[in-house]
Amino acid sequence: MRATLNRLFRGLRPRIILAVTISFLPAFGMIFLYSLERRGDAREAARREMVQLAEEISNEHARQVDQVRELLNIVALTPQVKGKEWRASGELFAELLPSFPYLANILAVEREGNVMASAVPYEGPVNISDRPYFQRALEEKCFSVGEYLIGRIIGKPILPLAQPVFNEKGEVDSILVAGLSLEWLGAFCASFSHPPGSAIMVVDGRGTVLSYHPEGEGYVGSTVPEAPLMKAILEGEGTGSIWEKGLDGVKRLYIFRPIAGEEKTGRVYVCVGFSEEEMYRSSNRAMVRDLGYL
Numbered sequence: 060m061r062a063t064l065n066r067l068f069r070g071l072r073p074r075i076i077l078a079v080t081i082s083f084l085p086a087f088g089m090i091f092l093y094s095l096e097r098r099g100d101a102r103e104a105a106r107r108e109m110v111q112l113a114e115e116i117s118n119e120h121a122r123q124v125d126q127v128r129e130l131l132n133i134v135a136l137t138p139q140v141k142g143k144e145w146r147a148s149g150e151l152f153a154e155l156l157p158s159f160p161y162l163a164n165i166l167a168v169e170r171e172g173n174v175m176a177s178a179v180p181y182e183g184p185v186n187i188s189d190r191p192y193f194q195r196a197l198e199e200k201c202f203s204v205g206e207y208l209i210g211r212i213i214g215k216p217i218l219p220l221a222q223p224v225f226n227e228k229g230e231v232d233s234i235l236v237a238g239l240s241l242e243w244l245g246a247f248c249a250s251f252s253h254p255p256g257s258a259i260m261v262v263d264g265r266g267t268v269l270s271y272h273p274e275g276e277g278y279v280g281s282t283v284p285e286a287p288l289m290k291a292i293l294e295g296e297g298t299g300s301i302w303e304k305g306l307d308g309v310k311r312l313y314i315f316r317p318i319a320g321e322e323k324t325g326r327v328y329v330c331v332g333f334s335e336e337e338m339y340r341s342s343n344r345a346m347v348r349d350l351g352y353l
């Protein structure tokens with residue numbers, strides 16, 4: 060009798076397991092669908108947050124660039140600069156510089172590229188005629204946003220901004236240059252609230268990293284136009300989004316957009332990325348919790 064019951068139970072066990080499994084399939088399916096929906100919602104929420112963050116950084120940075128442009132326009136009208144009183148111009152620049160903590164230096168440069176006045180003291184002749192941003196401001200007769208470089212007077216990385224000074228005939232008489240401090244730019248980007256695992260990067264039109272948060276020291280100054288993320292930024296005219304590995308090898312959803320300059324005056328871009336792991340952390344936890352209820 061016992062042997063008969065054992066054989067009967069062994070025959071029923073697979074059927075019971077199959078029946079129980081089948082009974083759970085709808086629940087598993089619902090949990091899977093809900094998980095996909097939560098992941099989609101998390102992705103869209105992250106995208107909205109990234110767009111907002113990129114816009115905040117872009118708008119604030121553009122405001123700083125506009126302030127520098129306005130400052131240089133005002134300085135260009137001073138008697139010291141108009142009259143080419145270079146010693147007095149240097150003294151004026153030195154007085155102005157502490158009021159603009161995001162600037163590393165202010166220069167007055169002759170058409171030939173010779174630096175004639177500087178807020179920061181310097182020795183010996185300094186010539187910047189080889190700098191593309193200087194050539195652009197001189198040739199195009201317009202405000203010019205440069206690219207990453209090491210200032211020849213201060214010896215620190217800057218983003219140069221140049222404004223022509225015109226004479227009575229409307230000809231370019233000299234060029235005013237202000238160097239935006241990249242140390243300030245890094246601290247500026249880090250000041251914005253962002254979730255763990257995210258990355259904020261500012262790059263120029265050559266694919267050179269101007270600011271990177273976090274771990275900025277390892278990437279600032281590196282030119283990597285061949286990196287997939289950088290190619291997407293530069294080839295996509297600076298506006299768009301992409302799932303890609305960042306410079307640190309972490310895969311993120313990136314949003315990027317231009318934040319300063321025009322095509323002829325030089326472009327600067329901001330790129331904000333949220334990590335895949337952090338983005339889906341809450342939805343993954345919810346799926347594990349729901350499975351646990353079963």
